[in-house]
Amino acid sequence: xxxxxxxxxxxxxxxxxxxxxxxxxxxxxxxxxxxxxxxxxxxxxxxxxxxxxxxxxxxxxxxxxxxxxxxxxxxxxxxxxxxxxxxxxxxxxxxxxxxxxxxxxxxxxxxxxxxxxxxxxxxxxxxxxxxxxxxxxxxxxxxxxxxxxxxxxxxxxxxxxxxxxxxxxxxxxxxxxxxxxxxxxxxxxxxxxxxxxxxxxxxxxxxxxxxxxxxxxxxxxxxxxxxxxxxxxxxxxxxxxxxxxxxxxxxxxxxxxxxxxxxxxxxxxxxxxxxxxxxxxxxxxxxxxxxxxxxxxxxxxxxxxxxxxxxxxxxxxxxxxxxxxxxxxxxxxxxxxxxxxxxxxxxxxxxxxxxxxxxxxxxxxxxxxxxxxxxxxxxxxxxxxxxxxxxxxxxxxxxxxxxxxxxxxxxxxxxxxxxxxxxxxxxxxxxxxxxxxxxxxxxxxxxxxxxxxxxxxxxxxxxxxxxxxxxxxxxxxxxxxxxxxxxxxxxxxxxxxxxxxxxxxxxxxxxxxxxxxxxxxxxxxxxxxxxxxxxxxxxxxxxxxxxxxxxxxxxxxxx
Amino acid sequence: xxxxxxxxxxxxxxxxxxxxxxxxxxxxxxxxxxxxxxxxxxxxxxxxxxxxxxxxxxxxxxxxxxxxxxxxxxxxxxxxxxxxxxxxxxxxxxxxxxxxxxxxxxxxxxxxxxxxxxxxxxxxxxxxxxxxxxxxxxxxxxxxxxxxxxxxxxxxxxxxxxxxxxxxxxxxxxxxxxxxxxxxxxxxxxxxxxxxxxxxxxxxxxxxxxxxxxxxxxxxxxxxxxxxxxxxxxxxxxxxxxxxxxxxxxxxxxxxxxxxxxxxxxxxxxxxxxxxxxxxxxxxxxxxxxxxxxxxxxxxxxxxxxxxxxxxxxxxxxxxxxxxxxxxxxxxxxxxxxxxxxxxxxxxxxxxxxxxxxxxxxxxxxxxxxxxxxxxxxxxxxxxxxxxxxxxxxxxxxxxxxxxxxxxxxxxxxxxxxxxxxxxxxxxxxxxxxxxx
Numbered sequence: 001x002x003x004x005x006x007x008x009x010x011x012x013x014x015x016x017x018x019x020x021x022x023x024x025x026x027x028x029x030x031x032x033x034x035x036x037x038x039x040x041x042x043x044x045x046x047x048x049x050x051x052x053x054x055x056x057x058x059x060x061x062x063x064x065x066x067x068x069x070x071x072x073x074x075x076x077x078x079x080x081x082x083x084x085x086x087x088x089x090x091x092x093x094x095x096x097x098x099x100x101x102x103x104x105x106x107x108x109x110x111x112x113x114x115x116x117x118x119x120x121x122x123x124x125x126x127x128x129x130x131x132x133x134x135x136x137x138x139x140x141x142x143x144x145x146x147x148x149x150x151x152x153x154x155x156x157x158x159x160x161x162x163x164x165x166x167x168x169x170x171x172x173x174x175x176x177x178x179x180x181x182x183x184x185x186x187x188x189x190x191x192x193x194x195x196x197x198x199x200x201x202x203x204x205x206x207x208x209x210x211x212x213x214x215x216x217x218x219x220x221x222x223x224x225x226x227x228x229x230x231x232x233x234x235x236x237x238x239x240x241x242x243x244x245x246x247x248x249x250x251x252x253x254x255x256x257x258x259x260x261x262x263x264x265x266x267x268x269x270x271x272x273x274x275x276x277x278x279x280x281x282x283x284x285x286x287x288x289x290x291x292x293x294x295x296x297x298x299x300x301x302x303x304x305x306x307x308x309x310x311x312x313x314x315x316x317x318x319x320x321x322x323x324x325x326x327x328x329x330x331x332x333x334x335x336x337x338x339x340x341x342x343x344x345x346x347x348x349x350x351x352x353x354x355x356x357x358x359x360x361x362x363x364x365x366x367x368x369x370x371x372x373x374x375x376x377x378x379x380x381x382x383x384x385x386x387x388x389x390x391x392x393x394x395x396x397x398x399x400x401x402x403x404x405x406x407x408x409x410x411x412x413x414x415x416x417x418x419x420x421x422x423x424x425x426x427x428x429x430x431x432x433x434x435x436x437x438x439x440x441x442x443x444x445x446x447x448x449x450x451x452x453x454x455x456x457x458x459x460x461x462x463x464x465x466x467x468x469x470x471x472x473x474x475x476x477x478x479x480x481x482x483x484x485x486x487x488x489x490x491x492x493x494x495x496x497x498x499x500x501x502x503x504x505x506x507x508x509x510x511x512x513x514x515x516x517x518x519x520x521x522x523x524x525x526x527x528x529x530x531x532x533x534x535x536x537x538x539x540x541x542x543x544x545x546x547x548x549x550x551x552x553x554x555x556x557x558x559x
Numbered sequence: 560x561x562x563x564x565x566x567x568x569x570x571x572x573x574x575x576x577x578x579x580x581x582x583x584x585x586x587x588x589x590x591x592x593x594x595x596x597x598x599x600x601x602x603x604x605x606x607x608x609x610x611x612x613x614x615x616x617x618x619x620x621x622x623x624x625x626x627x628x629x630x631x632x633x634x635x636x637x638x639x640x641x642x643x644x645x646x647x648x649x650x651x652x653x654x655x656x657x658x659x660x661x662x663x664x665x666x667x668x669x670x671x672x673x674x675x676x677x678x679x680x681x682x683x684x685x686x687x688x689x690x691x692x693x694x695x696x697x698x699x700x701x702x703x704x705x706x707x708x709x710x711x712x713x714x715x716x717x718x719x720x721x722x723x724x725x726x727x728x729x730x731x732x733x734x735x736x737x738x739x740x741x742x743x744x745x746x747x748x749x750x751x752x753x754x755x756x757x758x759x760x761x762x763x764x765x766x767x768x769x770x771x772x773x774x775x776x777x778x779x780x781x782x783x784x785x786x787x788x789x790x791x792x793x794x795x796x797x798x799x800x801x802x803x804x805x806x807x808x809x810x811x812x813x814x815x816x817x818x819x820x821x822x823x824x825x826x827x828x829x830x831x832x833x834x835x836x837x838x839x840x841x842x843x844x845x846x847x848x849x850x851x852x853x854x855x856x857x858x859x860x861x862x863x864x865x866x867x868x869x870x871x872x873x874x875x876x877x878x879x880x881x882x883x884x885x886x887x888x889x890x891x892x893x894x895x896x897x898x899x900x901x902x903x904x905x906x907x908x909x910x911x912x913x914x915x916x917x918x919x920x921x922x923x924x925x926x927x928x929x930x931x932x933x934x935x936x937x938x939x940x941x942x943x944x945x946x947x948x949x950x951x952x953x954x955x956x957x958x959x960x961x962x963x964x965x966x967x968x969x970x971x972x973x974x975x976x977x978x979x980x981x982x983x984x985x986x987x988x989x990x991x992x993x994x995x996x
Contacts, residue, residue, distance in 0.1 A: 138819045139775055145818040145849075149856050152819055 007031045007258070008513060010285065010296040012265070013305030015043035016241050016495065017483050019248035020502035021300060023105055025509070026255035027549055033294055034252060035287070036305075039262040040242075041249050043305065044452075045088040045486075045494075047242025047398070050080035053339075056087075057448060065304055069450040070419055077341065077445060084239030084398035085339055088452065089390055089407040090494045091116055091233040091240070091370070094224035097499035098244075099234070104548035107247040114395050116233040118369040120348035121200035122377050123192050127432055129348050130200045130372075132225055132232070147193055154187045154197065159222040164215050175212035179204055182211035199386045200372040203490035205411050206385045207375050213325060221492065233492055235368060237397040241495060260294075263287040265307050268299075282479050282516065297516050299480045300509055306482060318478035318512070323504040324487070324497035333454045336418035338408035338426060341446040345404065346391060346432045367393035370491070371432075373425055380424040385411045387425045388491050403445075409491070418449040454485050478512050481505055503547050596643055603636045607653050629661020638681065645685040648694040655701060668707040672721055675702045679725075683732065690736060696749050703729060703756070719758045726757045741773050747782040751789070763799070766790050778816045784829040809833050814849060821853060821860045830866065837873035840881060846870060861902045864894045868912065930970045934963045 011022045014036040025032045040046050044065050048056055057069045066087075077083070092098050092113070102108040119130045131137045134155075137148050157169065164170055169186050177185075179202065183194035198204045202218035224232035236244045253259055269284045281295040303319070345365035373387040381387065387410040394401050406429060408422045430442045483505045486497040606628050637654040640647065663671055682699045689695065703725055710720040717723065733750045736743065754761055770787040773780060791809070794800040810833060816826040830846075837843050847870050854863040871887045871894075895909045902909075 134819060135776060138778060138815055145814055146852070146856060148815065149818045149821070149853065153857075 005292050005294045006281065007033045007294060007296040009033075009298045009300055009509060010035065010283070010294065012036075012299065012301035012307075013043050014038075014041045014245060014249060014261075015302050015305070015486075016045050016245045016248075016498040017486060017502045017505070018043070018300065018302055018305075019245040019252070020101060020105075020499055021483065021505050021509070022257055023107070023248040023252040023255070024502065024506045024547055026252040026257040027105065028510075030513075032252065032257040033260065033296065034249065034257055035260050035263070035265065037262065037264045041246040041261070042087075042242035043245070043302065045086075045090075045241040045245055047084040047086045047239025050077055050083040050085065053083075053085045053448075057450075065453055067451045067453070068418055069448070071448040072444075072446055079400040079403075082400040083341070083403075083405070084243070085405065086240050086242055086398070086407065088494065089240055089392075089409075089491075091235050091390070091492050092495045093221055093492050094227040094229075094232050094234055096220060096224065096496045097503075098495040101499045101502075101548065102244070102247075105248065105251055107244070107251050110247045110250060111243055112237040112397070113228075113234040114237055114368055115229045115231045116235055116368050116370060117231065117366060118348050119200055119231070120369065120371045121196045122371065122373045122428065123195060127348055127371065128196075130196055132201065132222075133230065143193075147190070150187055150189055151193060151197075154183065154189065155222070157187075158215060158218050160219075164212060164219075170212065170215075175210065177211050178207060179209050179211045179214040180207055195374040195377075199374040200370075203372075203388075203492060204386065205490060216325065217490070217493070233370075235392065235396055239398045240396075244495070260287065260290065263290050268307070271295075297479070298509055298513055300505060301480070301482055303482045303485060306480075316479040317482060318480065318508065319482045320484055320501065320505050320508055322484040322487075322497065322501060324493070324500045334412050334415075335452045335454070336408075336410050336412050336416070336421050337450055337452055338406070338418065338422040339446075339448045340406040340408070340426055340430075340444045341399070342404050342406065342430065342442050342444050343402055344433055344442045345393070346429070346442075348432065366391055367395040371429060373428075378424050378428060382410060382412075382421060384413070387422070389425065389429050390491065412451075418451050422449060454487065478508075479516065481509055481512065506547060599636065599640050599643070600647075603633075603640050603650055603653070606633050606636070607649065629657050631662070633657055634662065641681070641685070645689055645695050646692050651694045651698050655698070668709055671705075671707055672709070675706055676725075678702050686736065690740060690743055691745055693745065696745050699729075700749070700752055723758045726753060727759075729753045730757070730761070737773070741777060742780050742782060744782050747786060751786070763790050763794055767794070774812070774816075779820070779823050779825060781825040781828075784825050788829065788832050806833055810846070817850075818853060821857050821862060824862070827862045827866055831869070834870065834873070837870065837877050840874065840878045843870055843874050843878075847874075859901055861898065864898050864901065868894050868898070926970050926974075930967050934967055 008030040009025050009032050011018050011025070011032060011034045014022075014034060018034075019041070022032055022034045036043060038046070040048065040052065054071065054074045057071045058074065060066055060069050099108075119132065120127050121130050122128075128142060131140050131143070131151070134152065137143065137151060137155075140148075143151065157167070160167075165175060174182060174186065179198045180191075180194045183189045183197055184191065189197070197218075198209070198214065201221065202214045203221070204214050221232045226232075228234065249257075249259065264287065265285055266288045267286045269286075271280045271282060271284060282297045283299060284293050284295045286293050346369075347365055348369055348371065349364055369391045371389040371391065373381065373389070375386055376383045387408060390407040390409075391404055392398055392407070393404045399405055406426070408425055408429075410421065410425075412421065426444075426447070427441070430444065433442050484501050486494040486501065634654065634657050637650050637657065640650050641654070658674065662674065666674065679699065679702055682695050682702070685692070685695050686699075703722070706722050706725055708718050708722065710717055730750075730753050733746055733753055736746045737750070740746070754766065767787065767790050770783050770790065773783040774787070778784075791800070791805060795802040795805065810830075813826055813830045813833065816823065817830070820826070834843065834846065847867060850863050850867055850870075854860055854867065857863065868891050871891050874882050875884055875887055892913065895913045898909045899906050
């Protein structure tokens with residue numbers, strides 16, 4: 001009874017970043033408890049079944065994250081249990097921090113991943129697939145010879161190894177030029193090609209996105225292409241980010257982390273009288289409807305989930321800045337999202353392209369793909385940001401057979417109704433039906449719109465440049481760490497950002513725990529002495545040398 | 560990657576000790592493997608030596624049999640050896656002789672087929688590890704060529720039934736290997752053999768589609784383009800495809816490849832093949848214009864420049880009456896200048912193209928060659944063994960040696976300066992007499 005309820009770290013919120021951190025703590029040997037007031041894993045990045053989603057929409061608490069939620073109807077759909085609707089859908093680049101963490105932690109063995117099949121862009125009033133490789137460009141019959149040469153020259157430049165800042169193409173103030181302008185002037189690309197590259201290959205958000213950051217992002221994606229297949233992006237099966245967060249929680253639980261879901265925190269008490277002779281932990285937490293109190297030395301929480309109202313003294317809070325390069329200097333912090341369920345397939349291949357190679361009326365249907373609408377591409381649409389449509393089909397195991405979910409998202413900077421903003425895009429997407437036998441547009445079975453606000457307005461601006469955490473306290477030790485929220489756009493970045501931030505939080509926490517324990521001067525077993533180190537050659541048994549301990553090779557080897 | 564530390568968990572002393580032991584164990588294992596291999600080689604080669612040393616006719620039948628050169632045992636020994644080292648072509652030869660002389664005469668056609676099928680599996684395994692060893696491919700071809708003519712299982716008594724089955728399977732095998740490595744010229748060459756030998760030949764148009772697929776997946780593939788050229792030539796000569804229309808389609812394909820990657824050599828060589836001897840002035844001029852636009856986009860492209868020179872010279876040669884020769888010649892000279900900058904390693908070649916046909920160069924070349932011949936023949940006469948051993952030879956002929964060397968050097972120097980002079984004096988191209996194209 002004495003040792004239960006005593007933890008080294010308590011993690012609040014089961015979003016992706018916190019789940020990765022919890023798994024890392026557990027695998028490194030700390031005693032961890034992981035709390036979430038929801039009954040499901042994933043927090044704001046959760047994947048919900050259809051009924052859970054309706055529940056969430058109708059009973060949305062005054063969460064600071066989500067607002068203006070609307071749904072078309074709350075009638076249950078057939079096979080509603082087979083849906084896994086993502087609140088913050090994302091894709092994973094095939095080479096990047098999240099994939100590395102998934103493999104190194106062993107979580108990748110829990111679930112499957114599917115390659116995104118196609119990326120398409122809407123330009124000049126039609127949908128075109130986006131060429132991503134030399135072979136694509138060679139075969140594409142819609143690009144002129146000269147454009148092919150210029151596009152290839154740009155792609156070779158973009159995937160080079162050298163630092164972009166050192167290249168002559170970026171001399172002068174070019175690094176800060178808007179990316180689309182940069183492409184047009186330095187590489188002589190036309191407007192359409194420049195927009196395709198900026199919005200559909202590099203996933204820029206607005207016309208003012210800077211060249212240097214866009215190039216760096218593009219290079220990450222180009223390097224992901226070919227690793228597991230043609231496309232650079234993967235999507236986790238059974239519900240992308242929510243399922244992945246759950247996978248990390250599962251790994252944490254296997255390594256000894258305790259999970260308490262569905263209970264709100266009713267109080268956090270700071271134990272005042274810990275001094276050198278006592279071994280009292282720093283905090284005692286009580287949860288509603290939970291008999292025991294739990295204690296810990298360190299609290300790690302997402303900013304949005306932290307019950308700040310419960311704790312008066314904020315002197316010991318350390319906000320970890322985002323370690324992931326931001327998409328631009330000014331990121332709009334609100335995303336308008338749309339979810340739409342349909343029962344007919346879409347096709348990104350225009351009838352012109354397919355008639356030369358295929359017989360018959362039907363075009364190749366799409367299972368999983370991304371369609372990008374550059375700014376101002378729709379006359380009734382947004383002019384200041386791109387709209388992304390992620391189409392997921394039964395191959396992702398998050399919909400029943402014969403159904404697809406469309407996820408629309410765009411950044412906004414003024415308050416608008418998400419439905420008003422996204423409806424034109426949804427209608428345009430629904431007109432891309434695969435079989436031309438029916439001339440009417442597809443009618444969706446269910447639609448829902450909402451706004452999602454990234455809770456990072458207060459400190460991303462101050463910390464994009466600095467890599468040191470913002471020490472907002474005097475001489476006392478940090479005992480509460482707040483992890484940064486992942487950026488919600490561009491689409492492929494939130495997973496990688498979560499992994500990178502999780503690692504930053506992990507190391508800070510390890511450092512903090514060391515100081516806390518040192519300050520208590522406790523005699524504990526060497527198992528809990530955990531100085532952080534980057535040096536590899538140490539003889540001690542439990543040095544934390546890496547974010548993840550080496551994976552034990554099990555019999556089945558999928559990767 | 561951002562902030563990731565993924566170290567090898569090396570624990571200092573312990574690791575080092577382990578690796579030394581591991582190295583020792585590895586060395587011992589290798590030694591024993593080596594010993595086994597040498598013993599096996601010895602065994603097989605002794606058998607080979609036996610049959611080759613003694614002319615078969617010298618031995619009576621009984622004596623031959625006693626020596627067991629063509630025995631099953633010998634066959635098994637070769638199997639073992641070839642599994643370890645499939646590049647040992649002597650042993651492949653020996654194996655074939657064993658089969659022909661020792662095993663086949665005592666087997667029924669069914670048994671022969673089974674033996675050959677076994678050999679096909681053996682070579683298949685070897686090919687998976689060594690896909691580029693000539694001898695494995697030739698052995699495979701030999702097996703298929705020696706399949707007895709018998710009707711197959713489902714063939715209405717077609718006498719080449721077995722062959723049909725096995726050759727069709729070969730096509731499948733070759734396709735698998737080409738999927739794994741589309742640039743393996745052995746596989747392509749074998750593919751041609753299969754297509755020739757198949758009792759039921761494959762349609763050439765479908766072979767054309769196959770090359771299209773391979774080129775579309777990666778056009779940096781000499782063999783695929785080469786195969787395409789062979790198939791197209793055959794289709795054109797048989798009248799199955801309209802040559803002019805087909806050539807236009809090929810130009811279109813090649814233009815796309817050229818503009819996508821101007822550095823890819825195979826594309827330019829294919830283009831040159833389509834142009835051929837340059838009989839059509841319109842096509843030549845059109846292609847020159849297209850390559851010229853590409854050159855403007857990529858001013859350093861060596862292939863653009865070289866192709867332009869080649870095609871302009873074709874114009875000069877074949878259509879001199881209907882073109883402006885002076886402009887064309889001027890263009891070529893300029894391009895050759897640029898080529899010398901962009902591709903300095905082949906400077907001399909561009910000089911040579913620049914003044915091939917010049918009367919002056921011809922004379923100098925002649926001098927160069929004759930002096931070389933004289934030099935060599937003198938030495939041939941002089942350098943008989945007795946003379947070299949004799950000291951007197953050196954005393955007598957030292958001046959001759961020196962003189963020969965001096966003349967040779969002078970001739971070479973003359974050639975070099977004349978080349979430079981000829982290039983700037985534009986002698987060779989201007990008089991329009993082009994030889995050595």
